[in-house]
Amino acid sequence: MTSAEHHLATRRAAGLFDFSFMSLYEFSSLEALQGLQTRDLHAMQPSQIAYTLLLGPDGAVLIDATVWRLDERRFWLFTGKRVPAGGQDRSGEHAILALQGPASGAILARLVGEDAVRALKYFRFTSLNDMIVGRLGFSGELGYELLVPASSGHELRQRLLGEGIPDCGWEAADSLRIESGYVLFDREIDGRANPLELGLGRFVEPPRKFSAGRKLVGLEILEGRPSDDLPIAVVTSECRSPTLGKTIALAYAYPGSAAPGTVVRLADGRAARVAALPFYDPDRRRPRSAPL
16 A cells, blocks of 8 residues: 555554554653743642743744653653753653554454443553553544554554554655644754744643744645746645645745735745635544434
8 A cells, every 4th residue: 555545544543553563751850850841730639641842042943742641650751862851761661552543442342342332531551461451543533542552562463463454654644744734853843942932832831922923824835837937935844645636835935925815935936825724624523422
């Protein structure tokens, strides 16, 4: 199967992705983790997951992450790269498989039972025997992240692939998250953008003031060459959208040219039209939909 076929299989039913490269740090001090990232963790409940940001001294986003609260004192911090986090480095101890797509709940129910799947809410996790199941994902669909000891990863992978779903690669993961308007380290998170510029200011608690010299926008790439007097946008991620049948991108534009419908000029001479984010499922209802 091609990456586009993997993409469409995930949108229509389900796909499997290997996220075992993720870095994992364990903290036994709420205050140590509180000072490292932008969310207020005091109100977090055990078995809850929170999306968060790690900032540099100048307020720029260094990396995004998720915090998983295991119990009253223990937290996990997952990131896409190694960081000097100050917690216990547990990277590589788990196989992390992302099961994504509208059929993912039904597939998971055949492994762990319907009751467990129905009970698991969005951005929550639960322990089922030797597997930890978190309900979240990058695809804009119903989805789960499944964590097992690294030694059990191959067996779990084969069980899931036995359900007839594709083993998907990075290109499909990338096009799914671009359609869904999600940012990525080393692309949109470039070490200079602050939360306001990334559209992520709501994840900074308590709120802080940031200045926005640019703004992350969606783009639909147009045919033809633009006039030289159009405002400039800088593309960070681009794909041919298998779902929408058009070329789309994430990009930075000046705030004055960031309104949907604005036509902009790209550095390579192409024209593009600013589009509202996300491109897919604008109300973000699918990730929260009933799993069965």
